[in-house]
Amino acid sequence: MVNNKKKKATRACFSCQKAHLTCDDDRPCNRCVKRGLADQCKDGHRKKPKYIMDDQFQSNSANSEYNVLNELLGSMEPANTRRDQLASINLQPINQSIENLDVYNQVNQRYPYELGYKHLLNYLKFNNQFSQLEKLNVFKALAEFRPSLLSLQLNLNEQDEIFAEKSFKRSILDIDNLIKSISAPTVVWRRTGEISLVGDEFHYITGYDKNLLLNKPTYIYEIMEPTSAVEYWQQFSKHAFDSTSPTVNSHCILKHANGSPVPCTFSFTIRKDIFDIPSYVIGTWLPILPHEPDESDDIKFESDEYEIDQDIEDKFIDQQSFIEPNAIYQNDPV
DNA sequence: TTATTCGGAAATTAAAAACA
DNA sequence: GTTTTTAATTTCCGAATAAT
Numbered sequence: 001m002v003n004n005k006k007k008k009a010t011r012a013c014f015s016c017q018k019a020h021l022t023c024d025d026d027r028p029c030n031r032c033v034k035r036g037l038a039d040q041c042k043d044g045h046r047k048k049p050k051y052i053m054d055d056q057f058q059s060n061s062a063n064s065e066y067n068v069l070n071e072l073l074g075s076m077e078p079a080n081t082r083r084d085q086l087a088s089i090n091l092q093p094i095n096q097s098i099e100n101l102d103v104y105n106q107v108n109q110r111y112p113y114e115l116g117y118k119h120l121l122n123y124l125k126f127n128n129q130f131s132q133l134e135k136l137n138v139f140k141a142l143a144e145f146r147p148s149l150l151s152l153q154l155n156l157n158e159q160d161e162i163f164a165e166k167s168f169k170r171s172i173l174d175i176d177n178l179i180k181s182i183s184a185p186t187v188v189w190r191r192t193g194e195i196s197l198v199g200d201e202f203h204y205i206t207g208y209d210k211n212l213l214l215n216k217p218t219y220i221y222e223i224m225e226p227t228s229a230v231e232y233w234q235q236f237s238k239h240a241f242d243s244t245s246p247t248v249n250s251h252c253i254l255k256h257a258n259g260s261p262v263p264c265t266f267s268f269t270i271r272k273d274i275f276d277i278p279s280y281v282i283g284t285w286l287p288i289l290p291h292e293p294d295e296s297d298d299i300k301f302e303s304d305e306y307e308i309d310q311d312i313e314d315k316f317i318d319q320q321s322f323i324e325p326n327a328i329y330q331n332d333p334v
Numbered sequence: 335t336t337a338t339t340c341g342g343a344a345a346t347t348a349a350a351a352a353c354a
Numbered sequence: 355g356t357t358t359t360t361a362a363t364t365t366c367c368g369a370a371t372a373a374t
Contacts, residue, residue: 022366
């Protein structure tokens with residue numbers, strides 16, 4: 001039996017692939033040789049198979065029980081495939097490249113972190129909602145990581161700190177693009193607590209206007225109930241220089257813009273800069289919903305507020321199944 | 335006339351499922 | 355363990371279009 005079928009090339013070269021033309025397994029291939037482009041004949045691009053990409057998502061998400069945010073990679077639209085999500089993310093750097101250069105050019109001085117700590121001290125000093133013990137606990141937490149911070153900063157000169165600030169701004173750009181594509185209440189703040197980025201969805205659970213939080217310097221602990229603010233600083237202190245567990249899963253009571261408490265589960269990830277100093281924190285919140293009514297309960301949930309929370313809950317659950325935030329953030333360029 | 339582009343059919347590939 | 359099925363991906367035929 002003679003098989004007249006011509007064997008296809010195992011892998012087309014870049015040129016043939018682009019031209020949709022017959023290639024062969026030699027390098028350079030026949031077509032490139034004929035065109036006088038033998039020296040440019042290289043294997044064409046191939047995608048990583050989808051199942052491999054899926055495995056990466058799954059293995060990354062497997063070791064954290066509450067990873068609500070991000071990602072990435074991807075759209076929250078349930079109808080979209082993961083491939084679509086990756087494709088949309090991959091497109092972003094094209095438009096970003098010029099913007100990124102601007103970030104590097106715009107930053108020419110170090111960021112005054114010391115002002116952030118002064119703000120914290122004043123906030124505690126003049127806020128009667130904090131008990132003496134709570135204030136003491138925050139100071140203790142600050143004192144705990146201060147030596148580590150100092151020892152790392154001793155080695156830095158002004159240029160290093162300017163570079164760190166450039167890196168921070170650059171990272172923020174990436175994360176901004178990322179959180180725009182997801183529907184999770186996400187906020188990014190500096191190690192001193194100053195809010196640098198706010199996802200649109202944060203408004204839904206707290207009522208705060210995104211621009212208000214960004215335009216008027218606001219600190220993350222200012223929009224938490226005092227007990228949660230203290231707990232946050234304690235956890236931050238504990239994990240800031242602990243390279244084994246940069247992600248903290250906890251709960252938190254946020255302060256709604258109208259003053260009412262918003263109990264949430266809370267997950268935050270501490271990201272370090274190139275000098276190993278905690279640079280910024282990415283936090284997400286999942287509102288804790290009212291308990292499921294018994295049949296005997298004659299309660300109807302009809303308010304808009306409840307419907308929004310339910311929507312966010314659904315999106316979180318949907319997202320959790322395939323996105324692990326830390327995998328993305330731990331690899332982003334600094 | 336020759337070169338380039340590109341829609342889409344067919345082939346290839348490898349995991350998952352079915353089978354022995 | 356082997357075979358079959360399934361679905362994703364790649365190759366490249368052939369027609370349309372552009373360039374020379």
